[in-house]
Amino acid sequence: MFKFDNYRENDSKRVEDIEKLINENSSEHQQLLESFKESMNIFATERSLDTCLQSLNISIQLASIRSTLMELYKSYCHILEKEVIRLRKITQDKTQ
Numbered sequence: 363m364f365k366f367d368n369y370r371e372n373d374s375k376r377v378e379d380i381e382k383l384i385n386e387n388s389s390e391h392q393q394l395l396e397s398f399k400e401s402m403n404i405f406a407t408e409r410s411l412d413t414c415l416q417s418l419n420i421s422i423q424l425a426s427i428r429s430t431l432m433e434l435y436k437s438y439c440h441i442l443e444k445e446v447i448r449l450r451k452i453t454q455d456k457t458q
Contacts, residue, residue: 387431
């Protein structure tokens with residue numbers, strides 16, 4: 363049988379997991395941003411195909427990380443919205 367307390371514990375665990383993934387991906391995003399700045403400076407100086415491809419590669423990695431972060435934040439937001447709705451129902455029930 364489904365227990366509401368277990369449901370909240372599962373959401374709590376999911377929030378912790380999502381927060382951990384957000385922190386990990388944010389750190390990786392910061393590292394990639396620094397690499398991208400450096401590679402763009404090198405490309406601006408050398409203007410070679412290799413430096414262009416290196417910058418493009420890092421740019422693609424950044425886009426991928428940003429997409430992952432966006433999905434993580436959407437999941438996080440969805441869990442928080444469910445919790446707000448649940449708490450709102452509780453307060454409405456108490457006031458009636």
